[in-house]
Amino acid sequence: MALIERQEELSCLETLIAGAALGEGRIALVSGPPAMGKSALLDALAERAIDVGALAITATASRMEQGLQLGVLHQLIQDAPLVRGERERAARLVEEGRRSATERAASELLLEEQVVHALITVLLEQSERYPLVILVDDVHHADRASLICLAYMARRVRGAKAVAVFARNDGFPHDDMFGTDVLRLPHCRRLRLPPLSRRGVAALMAGRVGLGAVDRFIDDWYALSGGNPLLAGALAEDYRRFLRTADTPPAELVVGEQFDQAVRECLRRGHPRTAQVAQGLAILGAREGLEELLGLPGFDVSRELDAMAAIGLLHSGTFRHEAVRSAVLAGTELARRRELYRGAAELAYTRGLPPCVVADLLLHATTSNASWVVPTLEEAAMIALREGRVEEAISYLKLAWRECADESRRAKIMTMLVRAQWRLNPAAPAGHLDLLTEALTKGSLRGSDAIVLARALLWHGRFDDAREVLERLTAEMDAADHETRAELLVTQLWLRATHPPLVAHTRYPRKADVLAGMVSGAVSRRMESTLALAEVVTRGPREASLRTVERILENTHLDEMSMDVVENSLLALTYAGRCGRAAPLCDQFSAEASARQAPSRQARLAAIRAEISIRQGDLPAAERHARTALETIPMSSWGVAIGGPLASMINALTAMGRQDAVREYLDRPVPKAMFETRYGLHYLHARGRYNLAAESFTLAIHDFLRCGDLMTAWGLDNPSMIPWRADAGEACLRVGQAEEAMHLIEGHLAACDHAAHRARGIGLRLRAAGAEPQRRPALLRQATEYLQLAGDKYELARALSDLAEAYDALGDGRRSRTIAGRALAAAEECHATPMISALSRATESDDVPAPLSGAVIGTLSGAERRVAALAAAGYANHEIADKLYITVSTVEQHLTRTYRKLNITGRADLPLIQEFGNQPRT
Numbered sequence: 001m002a003l004i005e006r007q008e009e010l011s012c013l014e015t016l017i018a019g020a021a022l023g024e025g026r027i028a029l030v031s032g033p034p035a036m037g038k039s040a041l042l043d044a045l046a047e048r049a050i051d052v053g054a055l056a057i058t059a060t061a062s063r064m065e066q067g068l069q070l071g072v073l074h075q076l077i078q079d080a081p082l083v084r085g086e087r088e089r090a091a092r093l094v095e096e097g098r099r100s101a102t103e104r105a106a107s108e109l110l111l112e113e114q115v116v117h118a119l120i121t122v123l124l125e126q127s128e129r130y131p132l133v134i135l136v137d138d139v140h141h142a143d144r145a146s147l148i149c150l151a152y153m154a155r156r157v158r159g160a161k162a163v164a165v166f167a168r169n170d171g172f173p174h175d176d177m178f179g180t181d182v183l184r185l186p187h188c189r190r191l192r193l194p195p196l197s198r199r200g201v202a203a204l205m206a207g208r209v210g211l212g213a214v215d216r217f218i219d220d221w222y223a224l225s226g227g228n229p230l231l232a233g234a235l236a237e238d239y240r241r242f243l244r245t246a247d248t249p250p251a252e253l254v255v256g257e258q259f260d261q262a263v264r265e266c267l268r269r270g271h272p273r274t275a276q277v278a279q280g281l282a283i284l285g286a287r288e289g290l291e292e293l294l295g296l297p298g299f300d301v302s303r304e305l306d307a308m309a310a311i312g313l314l315h316s317g318t319f320r321h322e323a324v325r326s327a328v329l330a331g332t333e334l335a336r337r338r339e340l341y342r343g344a345a346e347l348a349y350t351r352g353l354p355p356c357v358v359a360d361l362l363l364h365a366t367t368s369n370a371s372w373v374v375p376t377l378e379e380a381a382m383i384a385l386r387e388g389r390v391e392e393a394i395s396y397l398k399l400a401w402r403e404c405a406d407e408s409r410r411a412k413i414m415t416m417l418v419r420a421q422w423r424l425n426p427a428a429p430a431g432h433l434d435l436l437t438e439a440l441t442k443g444s445l446r447g448s449d450a451i452v453l454a455r456a457l458l459w460h461g462r463f464d465d466a467r468e469v470l471e472r473l474t475a476e477m478d479a480a481d482h483e484t485r486a487e488l489l490v491t492q493l494w495l496r497a498t499h500p501p502l503v504a505h506t507r508y509p510r511k512a513d514v515l516a517g518m519v520s521g522a523v524s525r526r527m528e529s530t531l532a533l534a535e536v537v538t539r540g541p542r543e544a545s546l547r548t549v550e551r552i553l554e555n556t557h558l559d560e561m562s563m564d565v566v567e568n569s570l571l572a573l574t575y576a577g578r579c580g581r582a583a584p585l586c587d588q589f590s591a592e593a594s595a596r597q598a599p600s601r602q603a604r605l606a607a608i609r610a611e612i613s614i615r616q617g618d619l620p621a622a623e624r625h626a627r628t629a630l631e632t633i634p635m636s637s638w639g640v641a642i643g644g645p646l647a648s649m650i651n652a653l654t655a656m657g658r659q660d661a662v663r664e665y666l667d668r669p670v671p672k673a674m675f676e677t678r679y680g681l682h683y684l685h686a687r688g689r690y691n692l693a694a695e696s697f698t699l700a701i702h703d704f705l706r707c708g709d710l711m712t713a714w715g716l717d718n719p720s721m722i723p724w725r726a727d728a729g730e731a732c733l734r735v736g737q738a739e740e741a742m743h744l745i746e747g748h749l750a751a752c753d754h755a756a757h758r759a760r761g762i763g764l765r766l767r768a769a770g771a772e773p774q775r776r777p778a779l780l781r782q783a784t785e786y787l788q789l790a791g792d793k794y795e796l797a798r799a800l801s802d803l804a805e806a807y808d809a810l811g812d813g814r815r816s817r818t819i820a821g822r823a824l825a826a827a828e829e830c831h832a833t834p835m836i837s838a839l840s841r842a843t844e845s846d847d848v849p850a851p852l853s854g855a856v857i858g859t860l861s862g863a864e865r866r867v868a869a870l871a872a873a874g875y876a877n878h879e880i881a882d883k884l885y886i887t888v889s890t891v892e893q894h895l896t897r898t899y900r901k902l903n904i905t906g907r908a909d910l911p912l913i914q915e916f917g918n919q920p921r922t
Helices: 007-021 038-051 071-079 084-103 113-128 144-159 177-183 198-209 211-225 229-245 257-269 272-284 290-294 298-311 322-330 334-350 355-362 373-386 390-403 407-424 428-442 447-459 463-475 482-498 500-505 511-516 521-539 543-554 563-575 579-595 599-616 619-632 639-655 659-666 672-676 678-693 697-714 724-734 738-751 757-769 776-790 793-809 813-830 833-842 862-872 877-884 888-902
Strands: 026-032 055-060 132-137 162-169 188-192
Touching: 007 026, 007 038, 007 132, 007 162, 007 188, 026 038, 026 144, 026 177, 038 055, 038 132, 038 162, 055 071, 055 113, 071 084, 071 113, 071 132, 071 144, 084 113, 084 144, 113 132, 113 144, 132 144, 144 162, 144 177, 177 188, 198 211, 198 229, 211 229, 229 257, 257 272, 257 322, 272 290, 272 298, 272 322, 272 334, 290 298, 290 334, 334 355, 355 373, 355 390, 373 390, 373 407, 390 407, 407 428, 407 447, 407 599, 428 447, 428 463, 447 463, 447 482, 447 639, 463 482, 463 500, 482 500, 482 521, 482 563, 482 678, 521 543, 521 563, 543 563, 543 579, 563 579, 563 599, 579 599, 599 619, 599 639, 619 639, 639 659, 639 672, 639 678, 659 678, 672 678, 678 697, 678 724, 697 724, 724 738, 724 757, 738 757, 757 776, 757 793, 776 793, 793 813, 793 833, 813 833, 862 877, 862 888, 877 888
Parallel strands: 026 162, 026 188, 055 132, 132 162
Antiparallel strands: none
């Protein structure tokens, strides 16, 4: 290997050899941090000695052979070209010396002086034939007997034609008498090898990886290696290995296995105490606390830190790179590493460091029975969950569960673990449910923790097990504390909205009794949001409840307790027809769930967002969000809730005419238990819509009626949630069962709340389908008004399409084509391909007016917009006046100004303006 930046030292040693040829014996002590090139320097000197006719004999000490007395001296004798008699004599002397060392081990005089003299004489006599160069590498590892001989030789070499060169690491060992004795000799020369300069590292790397790579990475290589040739060479090898497996050079610094091995080799060559301090520093990450952790005096710690800095492992008291720390830890025995982590955790706790810092150390530590361990891990888990670090929280809770000896507390910890794992994947906690069920049976799981178990069992369709939990909770309700009673009320309200068949197995605490006591803010929010959802699905929306959930959503974040609040509140707004308000809130929480690394929450929110998009008629968005829900967590993890995202996907694909894709989702197996939940209702309805589109009318009617039977039996017969009667009526119309169809449609309209704009619009469209031709336009105009208010673009497009057909049937072709054009625009926005195809044929006419820009429409006043919107929908002037409570003359004036502003000739050219000032009257 080329000697980079070591030529000056090599020349100095060559000068000593030249002097030895003249009888001026010298010694040299080459020192420096481990892996600085001392061995390479001695190898180069041995080659030069041969070139100038000198005899070089070498030996290398080893830590493994320190117990073998005279081992290093025996290497020198073996390497010397002794004649037969000299070699036999030297062998006898070595054996005698070893025997003497064994017999006199307790004495400072480890060897007899005569033996030492005789052994060194055998070597130095070789200098009478030719100059002698004696090279001993790693002399700091030499055995004690050899050191005595080498020290003797160092004093005698002055009068011989010989040079003795000893190489050793700095500071190793700390009580080195050999080095002290040698350095005091007047004929000794000391040479210390410093780290390579930046130029030296560049020269070393250029010879191994080429100049091009050096130009790109020299600053990184120099900074990371600290000028240590071994570390720099390892970085070069990692770079070359990368090139052998990649098509292009790396864009960033490559730090790999070779560098890790080099770091461990540097520590292996150093003093054991240096490695010990390195291990402590790798655990703590800083200088502070090393004395207490390692049980070493501060002076010793500082000295070893300086030694590591000299090696090139540290900079400003910390490791130069995370790879250095990783290599140190990997090179530490597992038992030792875990013990250090335990000590570091205790130290961090006593110093009052944050719980997460202590918990991170405990994760890697040996078992500790300290009373503070479990509470610290629990607190750290709560903090991590609030900060969105779910995987860390799960690790803390798993360790807390293993370390905890109290059964009741273990059950609580397991409940927290189930909640945390649920954020990543609802299927993950399934393996813990049996343990929790057993804890419930033993009486160590109670109250709100038992409620968590019940809901987890319900998610996975284990209804019988969940029923037993709920019955036990009900039986214990009178003895429960106020918070638990409130939680039970929340659970029963949620069951009413989601798992109605199980309501019979619970007993409601009176809401007034619950509210009379003190409950936490989190419980209060869950109660209000769940109540709002239960009211919407059972009795229709209540304004006060909706205002409450809006306020809650505006002030709630996705912490460890609020997902149910968010989900229930968003669904309450969605089913109540307030999709325009629910959509941005849902998007806001979805972004937060993504930032908090909560895939389960992301999926659940995506499923809600897909349902919102269906009700807004945004079919591409519905498909996108449903796909996100189904891909973020596996379908098997959805449990009975799979019906929600599947229903949205089926509805969206059906409306867009993608029948093959729908069948793919319908072919996927779903849990049988799903059909005992609200999610199953959505699935049945979506499957019915697909069958209706596929003209499988009998199957469609069966699905709709089954959905309706369940909704009626469960007390959820709310057309705003699922308009099953309307869809069943449409299917009956398609098979010619007009009387049955109108009975269903009228029943649907009768069940509509005054605020159920979407459901009422759907019902009026179908009522028109069964009405006399002359009545159809009026009914369809009302339907379009309601659907515009609801914001459902897809259902609006269907109503407009029917309105165009109604005008065409009455012979009003121009108005028919105008309305058809508006329907086509709405259908294209929804990507409703079947409707687009049908409407495209109806609009093939030059009479259809070109759409007007939003800027032009924006020139109209509010009153003009309201009048124009009704006129465009086909209302006569006197009907508009009646609806808006103004005179016919005022209507005519507004229309005249509107025609002038829009530069059109009459009402047939009016664009579809989606703004109404008054709610339509039936």
